[in-house]
Amino acid sequence: MSVQRWERARAAWLTGHSDGHGPLSATMRRRSEILERSARRSERSGAGITATAVQDEISPGLWHRLTHDGDGSRHHRPRWTAVAVVVAIFLGPGLLAGHGFYKVLWRRSPSIGRLWAWPWVGTAVLAALVLAVRGVGFRPVPNLDRRFPLSLVETGPLWALVAWQLAVACLTVAALIALWGWRGVPAKAVGAPIKNSDGSFREVREDEKVDLDPWKDHGLPQPDETETPEPESAYEKWEAEQQRKADLDAIYGAVATEPPVDEAEPDESGAAAEDEDER
Secondary structure, rough: OOOOOOHHHHHHHHHHOOOOOHHHOOOOOHHHHHOOOOOOHHHOOOOOOOOOOOOOOOOHHHHHHHHHHOOEEOOOOOHHHHHHHHHHHHHHHHHHHHHHHHHHHHHHHHHHHOOOOOHHHHHHHHHHHHHHOOOOOEEEOOOOOOOOOOOHHOOOOOHHHHHHOOOOOOOOHHHHHHOOHHHOOOOOOOOOEOOOOOOOOOOOOOOHHOOOOOOHHHHHOOOOOOOOOOOOHHHHHHHHHHHHHHHHHHHHHHHHHOOOOOOOOOOEEEEEEEHHHHH
């Protein structure tokens, strides 16, 4: 069975935060459908159920939406192809590195828990501010020389190019975390490990312990506050005795409740009557 990465919770968050209008909402709905399909496939693989083609259908992707009309006809493909080429030239290494970083986080998510986007945004903004203060530019220039198309981007030193691409990579990771609905995962989805790195058991903190004392917030009851049982009345005692006799009769019969008679001892009244008859 595949590892669960809170697909249901992430899909619900994406569906709840998409307003139904615009390309961003369409992307969020598509990724929600992908997460739902992944969750269904995991459940079916664990139960041994075959796939259902109707439930696994998802909406078209971004490229299909940009290059096709509502009726399915193609349009503006050369325009969007040129845009894709420009993005690949200027931002391609950063985009690839960002997808690689996100893939590593995605694989480690069952042990990490919720993925946060704000550290990546902060790192990208900090790197961009440092490069801006240093005056290192990142802009296209129309240089048609022997190094074309690499000469279209004026980056300055090599470290500046690497820094700009790292900033793009951090922004890519933050965007992927947000667009895949990781904000829908609970903040403490993964608990603390029970063992340390050396193999010893971790000491549980006081705030993590479960208190089983029922009188912690109430205090112990005083002797005057305890309720003493009321004595049984004569009727209740008689009723309990009758019930006991009825139970004995049901188990042993009515004879068992009568006191036994010793046959070895003669009846005194019978012996006195026989003596009088003989006289």
